[in-house]
Amino acid sequence: MINKILIANRGEIALRVIKTCKKLGIKTVSIYAADDAHLPHASAADECISLGSGALSETYLNQDKIISICKKLNVDAIHPGYGFLSENTKFCKKGEDNQITFIGPHPEAIELMGDKITSKIKMEKLGIPLIPGYHGDNQDEKHLEAEAVKIGFPVLIKATAGGGGKGMRIVHEEKEFRDALGGAKREALNAFGNGDVLIEKYINQPRHIEVQLVSDGVGNHFHFFERECSIQRRYQKVVEESPAPNMSPETKKKICQTAVKIAQGINYIGAGTIEFIMGADESFYFLEMNTRLQVEHPVTEMTTGYDLVELQIKAANGEKFDFSQEDIKQTGHAVECRIYAEDPDQDFLPTNGNIQKIESFPKVDYRLDCGYRDGNAISTNYDPMLAKLITWGEDREECLEKMDLALGDVLFGGVKTNRDYLRRILIHPSFVAGNVHTHFIAEQSEKLRPKALLDMDYAFSIASYLVFKSKLTQNVWDKNFQKMTKKFIINEEEQEVIIYNYSREKVELEINGEKYLFRTLVWSPQSIILEHAGIQFEANRFLISPNETYQIFVSHLEVEIREIKKAMGSTLTSHLTEGSLQSPMPGKIFKILCKIGDQVEKGDPVMIVEAMKMEHTIKAPKEGSIAEIFFNEGDQVQGGVLLCEIE
Incomplete structure (x- = not known):
């Protein structure tokens, strides 16, 4: 029986798990890095333990330190949240070796489904539809390029481990392949410790549809219907909703049944999500499985009425759920907007600052899952997501109207966020009509730009x-x-x-x-x-x-x-020359692609800056010669500093 849970995570998901634990009367332990000591999760649990300072490997990813804390405090179970160690089989096994329950699937399922190659081999055996591609072990550059040519461009290069858009590149022509492959492998290695990739045929205007699963502790498998997650930037979701708009009842039934078939075929336990790519004709293909709770789980909770964290804990306890598939109903419509510290009008560059005020006086009912409080500073060491804003309505139209009002209430004053950009998405005619796909933001970029002020x-x-x-x-x-x-x-x-x-x-x-x-x-x-x-x-x-x-x-x-x-005497914000290349955000100089004296064309890549676990390519603002480079690879830089001069 689980009586005390340590949440091996931070921010809003740590608070989310603590909330359910309090409802169930379960004691909680939160952990926090030194630079997170001011955040709410650092003081919200029954016991709150500092991980000290240092890199992620020394704090939230320090498996031995977290297990040691569990043993010292007599913790029964670990809830990993999402990200960090949530899909790490070694961490899962370490917990089991120390009689600590991992609230999630068995390590065998995590290992199988966490690798995009082995998971697709298993799906093929189960008869699940797959996108044409190469999922082999040979990672030689020439071999991968030959496979891409065989598949036919455009292709998608994708890291075999992890997710969240890291280690992913679309390649439209053969001449772009090797540069894209190098970038994808570097990013994957940095994010997941594994630089292996797979290659798939890239489907134009695909929809990203996922199905929420929860399997109980005695081998029963349930779906909690689908979510539409097609509104993305840089392969990361921005707006999610349930039910998915403009999907036939027949397809909805088929895709949900397919997801349950997968859970049965791998003997799954706990919460998981099957992600599918769907074409315009509603044909769908297995994409990947996330063997954890998803960021966007609130829209499912709002439309089904089930607490998914509670079901995770019950499954980990070995309990049988007291309901059948027929008992699970979708009611109304829910939309989630992810609020990021970023500037969408500057190519979604990360921002930072101090949050002076999160909310004004609320004018509509909404759910705000947030890991910050007024006065908190935003760190560039973590993902830029500040909060998730969720609304529910009797139908999609009412839900979207509520979301527009809610975005007016949630300010995050003092920080530049994507709040205004989200409102532009919500009123776009195609989005209102439910005609969405994963390239929506890229294709509608001009129409999503801010309108001139009156x-x-x-x-x-x-x-x-x-x-x-x-x-x-x-x-x-x-x-x-x-x-x-x-x-x-x-x-x-x-x-x-x-x-x-x-x-x-x-x-x-x-x-x-x-x-x-x-x-x-x-x-x-x-x-x-x-x-x-x-x-x-x-x-x-x-x-x-x-x-x-x-x-x-x-x-x-x-x-x-x-x-x-x-x-x-001047209205200009800066007196920099046309050839002055500034860092658009705080971060680390990951790679310098030119040297002093090199000739560059306008738009040529000059440097790569790493910030918030993503690579950002800094391009030449004009044609010319590299006159000065002011930093070295590995240097930390502040936003707005001069990186190099082009003459």
Whole structure:
């Protein structure tokens, strides 16, 4: 019987497991690295143990240290969450060797399904449909290239171990193959300690459909229906939903039954997910199995009513579930949006900063699975996902309407996130119609760019800025007040405004000949409510830069704004030359691809910066010669620093 569980993870998933354990009366132990000591999970369990500082191998991936903690605290079971050690057979076996239950499948199932080659061999034996490809042991570059030619381009290179988009490349032509292969192998080796890859035929406009499974402790296997996970960037999911839109009942039944057949064929236990690639004709092929709880499990919980973590624990206890497949029903519709610390309009580059405020006053019901609290700093040592926002509705239309409102409530003020980008996805006509595929974001990139601000948007933003900056009313409203002209930089666009009067109580201004009057109804240093033309709106502001740049959320808008002081003399954010190559994010110089004196064309790769466990290629902004390189491979760099000069 499981009475105490150690959660071998961090952030929101650690909190998620603790929540269910408290409901079941099970004691919990959380672990945390030194740089996570300020996060909620570091103090949320019954016992909280520091792993010390150092690399991941010394903290969350330090198997011996975690097992030692379990033995010292008389822990009965380990819940691995997702990522980290959740699909590590050695860790699973170490737990078993020390009479500690691993809340997950047996190590044999993890090993079989965790390798994309052995899993596909097994699927072939079970009669599961597979994508044409090469899954062999020969990893010689020439051999892999020959196999790719045999399959026919485009092909997908994919790491055999792990997931999350790491070690994955699409190759459209033979001449691109070797560079792509090298990048995929390096990334896979760095992320999983295994550089082996497989090659598959790449299916155009595929849908990513997955089926949630849970098998109990006595050999019964259940599906909890499907999820649509096609909205992705860099092979990582951004928006997930259940049920999958625009899928026939016949296909839904068939794909769920196929998933159960796989669970039966490998004698599975616990929670797992079968991922499929589906073509436009609803033909589907086995992609991989995740032998753990998925990030997106909340949408299944919201539509079926089952606590999947509770079922994991019961299965690990050897219990038989007290329900049948027919008892599991889908009700309504659920959508999950992943909130990342990244800038989608700058090629999804990771961002960092201090979270000053996560939520404003909620205007709609939603579920927020979050591993941070107000005041926490974001580390570049971990995945950039900050939270998962989930809404439920009677149907998809209602659910999406709630999500749009919920994204207005969840701010993560002080940090640049993908929040506004998510709203653009939700209102895109193709997404609204349910016509999605895994290339949706790439193909719709132009339509998903931010729209130009209107004069009214500038007026709302500037009025909010002025009210926040103003002092209590003194003499500004007397007859001697003189109108003034000010200039602002708003989202890197310069805007001039004529101000007739402003105080903490009201603002009167003019933009492009149109006058606007705003009155303050509620004021606080961080949040205000203004009224314009009979309409009230809330504004929140956060200082995000020493040069007095503020992030302001105004109703549906999110802007960065700063006032141009007369003494500044320039509206430019930088005086760098056209050939100045900056680091777009904090990270490590992984590889320098050029040397001083080399000639480069615009767009040529110059360096690879590693940040948040992903490689980011830094390209030449213009044609020229490499004049200076200011760092070496392995150096840590801050965002915005000058990496090299091109003349």
